[in-house]
Amino acid sequence: MTDGATDADRLRAALEPFYTAVEGVLIGQRRLLDRLLIGLLTDGHVLLEGVPGLAKTLAVRTVARALDLSFKRVQFTPDLLPADVIGTQIYNPRTGEFTVKQGPVFANVVLADEINRAPAKVQSALLEAMAERQVTIGDSSLELPRPFFVLATQNPVEQEGTYPLPEAQVDRFMLKVLIDYPGRADELAILDRMGGVDSSTDLSPVLSAPQLEGLRRAADAVYVDAKVKGYLLDVVRATRHPAEYGLDLAGLIQLGASPRATISLHRAAKAHALLAGRNYVAPEDVKAMAPDVLRHRLVVSFEAEAEDLRPDHLVKQVLDRLPVP
Structure with missing residues (x-):
């Protein structure tokens, strides 16, 4: 390691x-x-x-x-x-x-x-x-x-x-x-x-x-433990079947995240770990990327809108209540 x-x-x-x-x-x-x-x-x-x-x-x-x-x-x-x-x-x-x-x-x-x-x-x-x-x-x-x-x-x-x-x-x-x-x-x-009239900045390619x-291949090679992978999967599945995970979100989520969200969260967590200088994914990487991956994929119900509950609020509830490996 x-x-x-x-x-x-x-x-x-x-x-x-x-x-x-x-x-x-x-x-x-x-x-x-x-x-x-x-x-x-x-x-x-x-x-x-x-x-x-x-x-x-x-x-x-x-x-x-x-x-x-x-x-x-x-x-x-x-x-x-x-x-x-x-x-x-x-x-x-x-x-x-x-x-x-x-x-x-x-x-x-x-x-x-x-x-x-x-x-x-x-x-x-x-x-x-x-x-x-x-x-x-x-x-x-x-x-x-x-x-x-x-x-x-x-x-x-x-x-x-x-x-x-x-x-x-x-x-x-x-x-x-x-x-x-x-x-x-x-x-x-x-x-x-940027407050002046001439605020242009010359930027040359640095990468x-x-x-x-090479960095993309390195991100793809980041290790994901089976327990972390299971946690990642549960985070996404909890948006579809909250009752199975003991979450009181019935009637608030009309449509949960698709399997494409699972793949996206997996890839994003690996890249997040690489940017943190690690070659393995930690649960913190999953938590950090889950809102950005899931917020646009959840369709909230009219009840949630009436209570001013946005997708970010529901994702936070999932992350707060699911046990972390």
Whole structure:
């Protein structure tokens, strides 16, 4: 176990230049940065939710630049068309043939900004890309670049003119991360750095694609003990059958988390352990990642809404009451 721990420490140390570079631009958002890295290390898409002005777009753009990955941003609006996202076929009258014009989805990191402002037809255009890492244009299926990540943002306010994401698409996001206001000291640092007219920061890549791939393999190799794996499984299953675990949540959860949530929590816990410098998963890793993995996959009942009980409250009850191995 010692050699493995040393190796995990070495891999974690390799991320220090990345943290230093990104935090030179993004202030007071270490938790958000960790979650974005976990998504990148586990081949998972991430949904960011927070009020305007919390640097969601800046965070995604900065991470992509630090990792030397191609980056495209799509501003979702009510008049957006699927072709504006995935691309379309263009007819050439000279040759009488169609050629494919690729859309902005053909990038390593795709920022779907305010994804809930586009109708379902456009949102569903991303489903194939997120699930299969390919898109179909006409009668051609085109592979997307690897790695491929969709990092989407949405605002919890100003719901007029928005279109709720369908459950099938929400479930494709590995994590849903809630972003809160920075602390006073962090906001003062933001003011000092970004308060001028020229607040641009030049950021050079600090982590190459081969290094990222090595870290992804290391995260996949993190050890999960059978007892921890059973605990992880119970956390997810308790959202479906709370009575079996002695939880008084009857009537509060209309739809529990799917087996895809179990897989996502397993991968996320392993990446979280790696970022902590460990080559094994502890129950604390499962507890840390469970809210981000489960909050968007639970459908609460009308009774829960009437009592102002959100998915986070229900996940916390599950984590507080289930015995930890």
